[in-house]
Amino acid sequence: MGQAVGNTLRTNGVTVRTCLDGRSARTRGLAAAAGIEDVRSLADLLMASEVFLSVVPPAQAKTLAEEVAPAMRATGARPLYVDCNAVAPTTIREIAEIVGGDVVDVGIIGAPPRPGSRTRFYASGPDAERLALPGLDVRVLDGQIGTASALKMCYAALTKGSTALAMELLVAAKTLGIFEVLEREIADSQPEQRAVMERALPRAPTVAYRWIGEMEEIAKTFADLGLTPRLLEGAADMYRFAASSPLADERPERRDLSRTMTDTIDELAEHLASPPLDPRD
Structure with missing residues (x-):
């Protein structure tokens, strides 16, 4: 930026x-x-x-x-x-x-x-x-002071928060063996949402390291109001997961533009299934 x-x-x-x-x-x-x-x-x-x-x-x-x-x-x-x-x-x-x-x-x-x-x-x-x-x-x-940040927090809760939710549910679907059925259903009944996911998800792992803190700031915004911070704390966890994947080695200016939403979910699901690295290695 x-x-x-x-x-x-x-x-x-x-x-x-x-x-x-x-x-x-x-x-x-x-x-x-x-x-x-x-x-x-x-x-x-x-x-x-x-x-x-x-x-x-x-x-x-x-x-x-x-x-x-x-x-x-x-x-x-x-x-x-x-x-x-x-x-x-x-x-x-x-x-x-x-x-x-x-x-x-x-x-x-x-x-x-x-x-x-x-x-x-x-x-x-x-x-x-x-x-x-x-x-x-x-x-x-x-x-x-605070009005512009309040607007940003509420807006990003919708956009980046939704991307985190989409990432989690699609990785879950892939792991559960129903990704193809779910993807067809979303394409048929929620075509606009399917298009948003296709645009957002391939890029998300390359910027996830920046979005962790943003989700935590949104969670703080909601908690300060007496609302639950847990939804956005969960979004932060999803971006932390994405940031730990091999896809995060890319950066936005040099990411693989041919990678689709499906490709991204395949790689994230594989990362979920892989054993954690031994710190002694």
Whole structure:
């Protein structure tokens, strides 16, 4: 997501920088491909920026804020801090307290942006009206930190939560020997759902490691309201399972595009049946 956001901003005339200190070769390659400039340190990045976009796996959102806050204090830099991560409303409010400056809560809905995409950047918070991201569809909701994240959590519960459920029930069907019958029934009686599953499931294992934390943040959102977190905790477990499979060795930009939903379920069912690795091996 970060690479696609940066590339869109750059192609619309924005200077985009990042700090790749300690990052993987893959991340460095993605940044270079997007034309994103690498600076020496986080402090240098903050001093050179008017807007700081946080786009990381949900489990790392608070950690990044905890790194940025002292660097802002040490340098005196005060960029607009825009948290674009899939986190619970209570989490983004904690992040705003950690940063202590001008913070915008953003919930991204849609695939990584590209020409012609319909990706939406829902924004909220007292400084949301200040947010300008050329080339991206920014939609301001209100002046409250947490509103945009709440929207993202409820929406992703439907989309990624449903994908986790589809993965689990189809792996179960394959293991029980009724996959072909069930797949035909879904195609006949739920053709739209069948099409969604065909689009979503082949990609899911390649991004499952990121979605574990997102499901946990949705579970936290529901628990904070007095609702059960268990449905989405189960979704997190399914993505944890997918992330442990050989399919997770791929990444979205280099996954096998010829792999179908059926192929994916076959491999996940085989992974379920395989014995766990001996840590001594």
